[in-house]
Amino acid sequence: MADISAKMVKELRDMTGVGMMDAKRALVEVEGDMDKAVDYLREKGMAKAGKKNDRIAAEGLANVAVNGNFAAIVEVNSETDFVSKNEMFQDLVKSIAKEVAENKPASMEEALAIKTDKGTLETELIEAQTVIGEKISFRRFEIVEKADNAAFGAYLHMGGRITVLSVVDGTTDEEVAKDIAMHVAAINPRYVDETQIPQEELDHEKTVLTEQALNEGKPANIVDKMVIGRLNKFKAEISLVDQPFVKDPDMTVKNYVSSKGGTVNSFVRFEVGEGIEKREDNFADEVMSQMKK
Missing domain, CATH: 1.10.8.10 (Ubiquitin-associated (UBA) domain)
Known part of the structure; x- marks a missing residue:
């Protein structure tokens, strides 16, 4: 066992x-x-x-920078939450986002090698680590491109603990795109629409729902109908455009965007530390360690 x-x-x-x-x-x-x-x-x-990625762990911030028809979303991690309130760290995260948006690196190696006024992004990270006294890690980034008749939407929750970059086609209204980014930050959909859901995931969910219905003692002849209904509900719950719009639950996200003449193209959502196992520190010890610096 x-x-x-x-x-x-x-x-x-x-x-x-x-x-x-x-x-x-x-x-x-x-x-x-x-x-x-x-x-x-x-x-x-x-x-x-x-979901495994619900286990939020490492500290730090995420940010977005826009450069013409390109935008970058980045995440930079620190060891403690105190550092995310540090002005030097906040400026560093903004600077990294700006440099990535402007230079459009193809890999983390290229991103760290970007030239800056102080050397490279890598040397700036090392300097910040030395001054702040904690390990600072540039964890990930994503670069997004839009068309001329589209809009970027950026939303930072809690200063960047959750950060979203959205693209809405058919309109240049950044407020509409920002509304979508805010919705994504709050509701955390996994796909734009159900066509993006992998068949493997749907098959797995159908198996679970079938066992669930059978374990509830439902007659076999109605289990299939129940599973179809529950599977459709599952698809709607994880698909952005089918969700009730957070600012007006009487309409779906798709209806809201359509009313503004647009369609949702894509979104990227970074929640700081998602998927990283967090060291279980004693909070009092953490405070004392900060006071000694």
Whole structure:
């Protein structure tokens, strides 16, 4: 039998909201496989979908910079949340976004080699690390291009803890595109529309929903209809254009954008630290370590 640690149980509880014993039983049942444990609990009707990338970990900020028909969204990480409030760090993140938007590097290696007034982006990161006294890491970036008759929308939540870059075609109204970026920041869709959902993901969801319906004791002759209905609901929930618009839930995002003469082209959403395991520090110790610097 797999060794089920207290940390694994806590992680599964955080992801699914089930009780401690239910989480442990699920992990034992699937021999410690976290993804299978989530599916097991969902099939039993005990949990909602859990996603690994919901585990927010590292600190830092993300930002957006626009340069003509190109824009860049970047994420820069630090060890503690204190650093994200540091003016030098904030300026560094903005500078990195600006340089990436202007130079359009094809890789992180090219991005770090971008020439600046102080040398390169890499030397600026090293300097900031020395001055601030924490490891500073330029984690990721994405460059987005738009057409002349399209608009970029940028939205920074909590100063850049969640940052979104959207593109809306058919209009140059940046406020409309910003509204879409704000919606994406709040609701966190995974795709623009259902055509982008991989068939593998749909097949997996259909399997889970089928087991869920059968475990509810539904007659086999109506399970298929139930699964179709629930699968359509699932697709709508994760597809941006089919979601109720956050500023006016009486209309969908698609209807809102259409009313402005546009269509949603794409979006990129960076949530700082998503997918990175966070070191479990004692908060009091963290405060003391900052006071000593």
